Amino acid sequence: MKPASLSMRLGLTVSILGALLVVFLALLAYFALTHELNALSRDSLQKKMAQVEHSLSLYVDTNEVSGKPHILLDQVMGHDNLTLTIYDRSNLRTPLLKSGSGLKDPRAELRAVRTTTEQLAYSESIDDEGAKFLTASKLIRLKDGSSVPVLLSMDNAHDQALLSAYLRSTLIALPLLLVFIGLTAWGAVQRGLAPLREFRKVAARVSTQDLEHRLSVVNMPQELSELAQGINFMLHRLDAGVQQLSQFSDDLAHELRTPINNLMGKAQVTLSRERTSEEYQDVLVSCTEELERVARIVSDMLFLAQVSHPSALAPFETVPLEAEAAKVAEMFSLAAQDKQIHLNVVGSASVLGDRLMIQRAISNLLSNALRHCPNGKTITLLIEQGATQASLLVSNPGTGIEARHLPHLFDRFYRVDSARSRSQGSTGLGLAIVRSIMSLHQGVAEVKSLPGVMTVFRLGFPAATPMAPSLAGKLPQGQ
């Protein structure tokens, strides 16, 4: 089943709640009204009874009551809804006196008479025609000391009419009110959710080719405008990511085109005429070297792809940075000796990570430093254990890097001096790999350079054993 629309659901819910509220209020009003009318009736019966009692007290005996009823009848004269009935206790069959129609139900009347006491009592009864009566009863003493039961009945027809009119009007108004509330709620929700159509339109237009569209947040309800801003932000990030990817494929195609072009040209030139076998050998050697570079770009690319999907990686272990740095430095030491460069490893720290990847990051930084360090100088690998971070700094003196290059240095295929580094066999991915490795370790790769003086690359790892800063501060550094 298709889920009901939001506006329909809200409209129905509000209508039902509104209906419940109206019914509740109507019932409350009905009962309050009934109670109030009842109290009023009792009050007036009580007053009338007091008057009757006063009049009766002037009569000597029951005979006088039946003989001269006028004074008593005058009491109830003018009150259409009042009936006065007085009985003789010795004869309950016929009343001594009866004004008006009296109760239509003689049994109820008899019951009331029999239970009459000197206390004023009320009883309610409904006669055959459905009319409701309130009866006050009391034993009243005459002058000769005998007491007669007096019933004073009030016909509540007026009150009943009032109440039923009230109920009727409420019942007629209720469905109308219900429809009105429901429609209003439905309309309000429809109006409020109208911007969703805008969402749909934008979503329908967005694709990887076209990420330019943004949602307009003007005049949007707050909840939706927050959502729209979230979506706009997401589109922005996707846009940036897609642009970076397409830029990257451009770069990759360009990077591969150069060596492929070289290979093809070289092979075609060689094949254009007969050559000695030494010449063929030379060409094959140079082709192999060029192909090695292509292969290196491809495997670096694969490595980068692998690092950005870290699910298939081996779990991290504790890696002593100084040992890895020393190992890498040893590998580079011969190349360094060639340039009379001294490699210096200082300090120690342990981090959680992948040994091979850390070696690779250090190796990329060191080969970079070695390439740019002037002969006869010193490259320092400084390892520091901080409270929250362990860092490894690779610094080399030299011409340095201009500030405008620094923000792009870790980008793929970014080269400060493209012609020179490409001829040295660099793939342009070394520092990009360093950054990917560091982000896999939740660390950072940074560079600072003072042109003409010193260039420092820094790898910052989160500390291997997270501990409270206060405690960490007390421990000796470099453990």
Add this chain to the structure above:
Amino acid sequence: MRILVVEDELKAAEYLHQGLTESGYIVDHAATGADGLHLAQQQAYDLIILDVNLPELDGWGVLEQLRRTHSTRVMMLTARGRLADKIRGLDLGADDYLVKPFEFPELLARVRTLMRRSENIPVPQVLKVADLELDPGRHRAFRGAQRIDLTTKEFALLHLLMRQSGEVLTRTQIISLVWDMNFDCDTNVVEVSIRRLRAKIDDPFDNKLIHTLRGVGYVLEARE
């Protein structure tokens, strides 16, 4: 020794066939998985070199069906270098796993290693090529009667070259086996080390033992 190459790319099959034949193996070739499986079940091979990307029946399928009846050694070749793929290959019963692009000498070295696995040749205590002697136990090297002083890494490099005497070792293999760096480092450490080693064991003597195969790698052997 007989090797079956199952590879659908003609150029790749061609150079594998040539390279392996020239190294002294008898090589058969199948271009599809089904043909390869059929050949492998009919004939007795010492090694099957199996590409993963094959038409119809892929390398995984061939390996799976072959392993039901045969225990022939299998080396998988693939363009996928993901750890999960490697694990899958080894789980299915592959003996080795090589990722493209690879260097031919490395393939050759791995083929030799796989072949040797069954032969169990004892490694001699003292290695000897021409008049060059290396005693790993006592960490000594002699050229004729003359003792040669070597640094630890130079000794490890010479040990490797002599152990694999007559085989070409690429730069990557040397870095991996001597310096224990299993990734492509951008350094000329191998060139420098070879140069220094040559200065000690070759330059003072007439009979040169370390040879450079340009564009491929290095080999230590006695050439008359």
